[in-house]
Amino acid sequence: MTSPPEPLLDVRGLTAGYFGAAVLRDLSLTVGPGEVVALLGPNGAGKSTTLRAISRILAPMSGTVLFQGRDVAGQKPQDIARAGLVHMSERRGVFHGLTVEEHLRLHRLDAAIAYAYFPELRKLRSRRAGLLSGGEQQMLGMARALARRPAVLMIDELSKGLAPVIVERLMPVVRAYADESGAGVLLVEQQVQLALEVADRGYVLAHGNLTDHDSAANLLADREVLVSSYLGATTL
Numbered sequence: 001m002t003s004p005p006e007p008l009l010d011v012r013g014l015t016a017g018y019f020g021a022a023v024l025r026d027l028s029l030t031v032g033p034g035e036v037v038a039l040l041g042p043n044g045a046g047k048s049t050t051l052r053a054i055s056r057i058l059a060p061m062s063g064t065v066l067f068q069g070r071d072v073a074g075q076k077p078q079d080i081a082r083a084g085l086v087h088m089s090e091r092r093g094v095f096h097g098l099t100v101e102e103h104l105r106l107h108r109l110d111a112a113i114a115y116a117y118f119p120e121l122r123k124l125r126s127r128r129a130g131l132l133s134g135g136e137q138q139m140l141g142m143a144r145a146l147a148r149r150p151a152v153l154m155i156d157e158l159s160k161g162l163a164p165v166i167v168e169r170l171m172p173v174v175r176a177y178a179d180e181s182g183a184g185v186l187l188v189e190q191q192v193q194l195a196l197e198v199a200d201r202g203y204v205l206a207h208g209n210l211t212d213h214d215s216a217a218n219l220l221a222d223r224e225v226l227v228s229s230y231l232g233a234t235t236l
């Protein structure tokens, strides 16, 4: 029998918060090679805080984050990102004054990867990001993240403020990237159903505590999970 592969991301007992008050308590999760893992939960559950503490934008109060087996403690967020643990925040990371092409030239990104996943960006390449639609901006943000060829990509609210048709375009790209590159993806998402359709596993967070962890198929079949992810019920 072969043992499961070592996780690319191994978070153990993470506690984090703001101004000395914990909003996330003792969270442990893993993301393996080629896996898409959803982190679900209602508004204010602590999902964004989890990603911030993993990428060290926020210093955690306690706990360990191992990326490819190495503790990220003491590393700067930009060094962690350079090493391949990329955090795509809700703000999309686009600069309104720069064109699409200029975005893809920053940081010596691999523009070919960006255009391979989003060919529609080619015809927009001379357009300034400020003149793109919200969906096109999100596409550019995601293209930039993928062009860094992350070993683990963490995405905060891919669907935020976007029409369903755009989200349906973006979500399968998350799955395709994990399948094709063997990278792991940690997907924070309020659109529970859409996230679970592309995920392998999911964790449910409520009021800063993990309340459930299961395969995406089991979570998708459990109406309680869907309801609590939106409304924050703690009856799981």
Ligand SMILES: Nc1ncnc2c1ncn2[C@@H]1O[C@H](COP(=O)(O)OP(=O)(O)OP(=O)(O)O)[C@@H](O)[C@H]1O
Binding pocket: 018, 023, 041, 042, 043, 044, 045, 046, 047, 048, 049, 050, 190
């Ligand atoms: N910069 C901050 N300073 C103080 N409190 C914060 C800060 N950011 C978040 N919080 C608080 O931490 C808690 C968790 O917020 P977080 O953004 O992690 O939740 P979330 O699950 O991502 O929710 P949402 O889906 O609404 O973004 C909330 O009570 C929030 O008000």
